[in-house]
Amino acid sequence: MSLTRAKSIDSLYEECKAFDLVLVPDAPMASALNRRLDHPHFGPFAITPRRLAARRREEAEDRLAFLELIRTTDLGWKETAYAVGNILQCWEYQGTADAVLDYEQFATAATRTAVDCIADMDTTSRRLTEYSIDAETSVAVVGFEQLTELERSVLPSDYETVDPFTEEPFDQPPFRIFDSPAAIVDVVLDTVTEENADDVAVVLDAASQYSSLVESAFEAAGVPYYGGPGFADDARHRAFLQLLRTAHAGRETRVGDVRPLLTQLGMAIDIEHDEKRLSDLDRPEVDWLLDFRDEIPSSTFAEAIDAYEAVTDTTTDAFRDELATLGLLDVTVTEPAVDRLEFYLQSYEVPVERENEGVLLADAKSAAHVDRAVVFYLGLDEGWTQSSPRRPWVDRDQEFERNIRQFQRLLQNGVDQYYLVQDTAGGSPVTPCLYFEELFDEEFDRFSDLDSLQHTRVSRPTQDGFDREPLDVPPEEATALSQSSLNTYVNSPRDYFFSRLVDNPDKEYFREGNLFHDFAEFYVSHLDVVTTDTLDEVADVMLEEVDPFLRGVDREVRLTKYRIGLRTIVEFLEANPPQGDGLATSDSGWGENFFAEYYDRPIDASHTERWFENTDLGVKGKIDLVHSPTRLLDYKSGSKKSAYSVVKHSAFDPPSDRPNFQALLYLAHQRTEHPDEQLQFTFFHFLETLDDVVTGDGSLDDCLTTVTYHPVSYEEYIASPAVFTELQEDAANDCNKTFSKSTYEVYQAVLDAHEFPDASDSDELVDSEFGEALTDRLVADVGDYKYVKNGCKQALRHLRRIRDRNYFAGDVDAFEQFVRERLSELNGRRAGDERFPVQGLGGDPNYRYVDNRDCILEGGSR
Template structure:
């Protein structure tokens, strides 16, 4: 390692105390040295060049220069901001206000105007340029390489330099690696109290995932801190800006986009509406928001503040003062004006009054010294790296070296120091700060590649006011699982857990699907009510129900989609009417039907939308259509899946990464009502042929995917005469040619003589003892021809396809055991015996099918 040990503040003081003036690169170091003065000192002792020249607390001169420029010149806000930033930066690095004009590409009229404006201002940079230190003053400069050209301009001809580093190496403490931001925050909160807050410093990136939790935890525990929230961090300042934005929000703005604002305004709208467009939602609370917005659309910022204050009951005096400073308080709230205000607040830090007591929150890019005995470093990731300006007046190598030295100093603060980091965030590896590549001689990509100690999250005692009281209650056991719950649980138990706790927004495709299902149920019960004209009307009705989710430009396309989907459902049910009116399931129908209410006609059919709860199997569900006692049908508005895909994704050993147990679950229930019967389950993808219908084609068969349940083991089924006939008549050409020249008894004898292997892979079957025996036997029966060998391989592949496209008694038996195991496991977790893990049965979840992604941490199973 090549980190150089820095000198302690006490040692630096001993080297500096004999000088009249000590110039240092940052204010925290100056404060630390001044606190160690052991005798009276006339005038400043340790101080930064800017503070010395200005004789006042340093101010953000970029903001002041910007305000002056937009007030006294005709430059636009963005143009002025860009020019001010360039002028001040070049001044800092080149030592002269007009130095930027030496660079041809930057010597524009806007730049000249800005230079003229800024040089007339009483800025810290101007005072620094004009300041001189008395030649009789003895001066020490600590860390001169940290000083910019402008800061060095005040140095006298004679001064002493003091290196803040020793010649010894520094061995940092181990990186403590945690699995979540909450675990990192817990460690800090466990340590900090109201009594020791003044002894603690925390170095963290203000934009990191640690910033808000740390501040919230301190506020909840009433622990003082400073160096924290800025002007725009104030909740009501942010929400007022959101309020102004919403005034000019487009027609596609959704409820979820403005939910924080609705909360602050005291407007309560259910989360189910989050995906709906604000413009189209018919809701009294939305009408109130529209009333607030419309009232200030052409009014002034002053009026907007008064409206917000009246609704929320809070005071925005600080925001009002800032708008007055910008001279826009009486300007109308136009979209351009709001954009300018937002740009200003994003570009400049508005000063706020803070109490300088308690825990010190330090920015890793601002200073190198944190004069506290206990210092926590949170993150230490790429957010800690400075981004050197890409400007011709900046020596980027010199800038990098300056930042690298600052980083080395920063790492060594405190008598006790702790580096608290994460290995991954959301499943993505955390990149350590790039300066470590320069400082460490070893190769690494993650913190675990360095000297590190892994830490699991530990339980933290609750804060005063949040103690938990024991509650004497029993946990209600889950007795039945639906296919959707089982799918979610197998993919990620943690996602299942959150799905039970959290409400989720309605989705347009769910709304559409429910309306299509209701129509299909209604049509099955009242086919005579539906005509071609009725379908046009119903498509318009569906569109009106889904409209709050849709952009205006999408509506005509959607109405066409609805009309054709309805037509396909009608054509299918006309061609394939249900063949039973018997009550085939244990429980009644499923709730209300939109179109039954719309046409005021009850639905008394017993074969549509049948709800079942099978306590013996632990299963529940809703069957869209019992087509006949042995045939179930489910309407699907999504893309068609093949029978092979249906069976593949219902696998249990191991489960698929896209688990879907619907067909298997429903067939398991149905076989309890129709034992020893061959059963079928059909997915009717009624939107599958939309493109074909538009061009004049389309076939109902293209919409259907059917899987069959055979009430016997697979090996028994394929040994039956019916399968032998398939090989003679329905398989590939060489297969039918070969098996047409032999008898069933020859085929059947192979199953008696050889064990059919447990495999779903056709190549494995062909190379098995059974596969080789089949080929040899057929050659003996038919002849040693190439087509016989090829035909036998086609036959074996055909058998595997039968297995991979259908279910057999063994499959359903295994599924029933699987469900019972999951039910026991689930109830054990619900009882608190263990946490719900993130990982499903097949390992990491497929996050494409996780609904509560924001609630799940990568290492959350610990």
């Protein structure tokens, strides 16, 4: 099967012009035929059955029936809407007002009440039921299959049907595939101007993102259009409804939840406050909103809308009129009343006055005829598929056929048709409208499987008509990367790119972490100010600072967490005070310290919060604590990671799915200060023992994870007497027993005679030539015992653990080269050599660690 060619309006007019009356399924087709009348005609010529019977513009009778019922009956609003929908729909398909009562599950008391009321109303459906066309009138019906049973009831016994389709196939244009909705909208804007707007139509799914994108683009470009946003979409109306919602939302409402409302009210609040509770935001900009919330329980809707108009300096007469129609103006703004209002606006389309000029925006699920020369079809995806009503009075097969015929006609409007689509969205194929499965013989899953053309995004000139000359300004080169920037860049360069452009809100865990860090820095400098007796005061101060981010029920739990975290930090620093002279840098210190301001004491320690920028290596960062010249320490409020995990996730060939180069990057810098010394980097997870401390059992050692840098190669290190001693004393039992009965010379001889393999895991190492040689040599030296063979396996696994939990000279050398390559690559992309790709070095990014998720299409690589 393929698309059947629809007859042109001119062709349909030629077939119908001899008739007195032409009935058509939709009003746009009637208007198009009437515009082609070439002779005087008494009375209506082309018209829909509803317009013919009502002798007036068609009205949304479901809304009118709803309004009448809530005015004259005691039925609830949702109950009323449900009954009205069923009655009118059944009436449409079965032809009588009380037909719904023939279905037992719908013949409720509420439905009977609604039927009695609606049957007496002057509705279009009632006029259709009572109307009949004079038998002497010659009648043609275009698209008889598209008419419902109620619409057909007006027909005389004698009439002619006109098929709107020919027997020829329609030679449809190709699908034009673009990489984003924005690119599709750009194509439309390239064609449409203020001068030709009356010749263009855009067909789209009104519920899709294309609707708002096209409307915004036309408004920005000064292109007139109509058929766009409805009553409930008006920004003023949405804002007023959200204002009422916010007034009843309680203390847990976050700033980010009401940001659109704040914008509409002219209250400029920085994005950093989005995660905070609105009620705890100490900003004068929101005082009016907080006062409004306090006053709303005793206010009427009329008073609320007066206050809204005063603060926004706007008028909302249409909304006020609708509130009056609903009988809500003098009603108190309770939460149930707001619920009813919101339900009404979501359920019914309130009529609005429109100027019928400019580009016609047509909903793909409404009329099938668009009388414009140029028609753009946007999306054509599964959102275009209409859902047949799931009611017993609806023949779903017949309804599907009616919809698919309408769809075929819709696709053929205009002289020139342009099908603008996406092939993928969010990394997944876009499913074409399901009607295509019935219309096309070939199998397909996406638009690129069909007759299609790929398009790249076009570059549009500016709105003033002038092309901008590029500025000859060289991009600023990055000279150093922080560990967080490097982590982000390796995971997804696109995410790194957006992290430089997009501001993100302050987070609860950021604030907590910063306060703990500030306390640790302050404590090192002022041991005499903060004592174990004053830690409760410090915890209270922290809670006060973080409180705007918290739910009320979390306060006591957080206070306990803060007290234990602070005491753990104090306990560690008392037992392990910093050693040596610390680290002096050209820019010592790191900004402000909350507790330094709170206690009005300066920070002058050279051990804490040391900033470095090593442009020779291309790295920079902030060291929480220089514990000694060869030991750096970083405070962590998150869960503890093992040394194995730290080393694993700092791998870069290939990178981990959770890249984290902090320890490796800081040790690389520290190596430049102490090039031939063993160095350590310790993560102090000061909340790790939280549960244990609560139960009276906790150890500082459980909070610490240390990775060590050895200034030699791995092979050199494991050949040292110190490692042999580990095998005698610190390894597993059989290993200790075996190697205690041997000598370092035996162990060294095996290492000298056999190359240590680059095994990926311990099992591979055990099965290697080196593993066999070590076992044979120890068996010969100690004896052919089971514990000796097992002890050699344990020794090999111990050697592998050393590799997996430490850094060696070659690791840091390779990392320094890795950073140089990333900087060169990054600066090339900053210069415009290529786009920042979504995929990182390891392929698709780990989206759990992507900060700017809304800016990135999952699965995309461009």
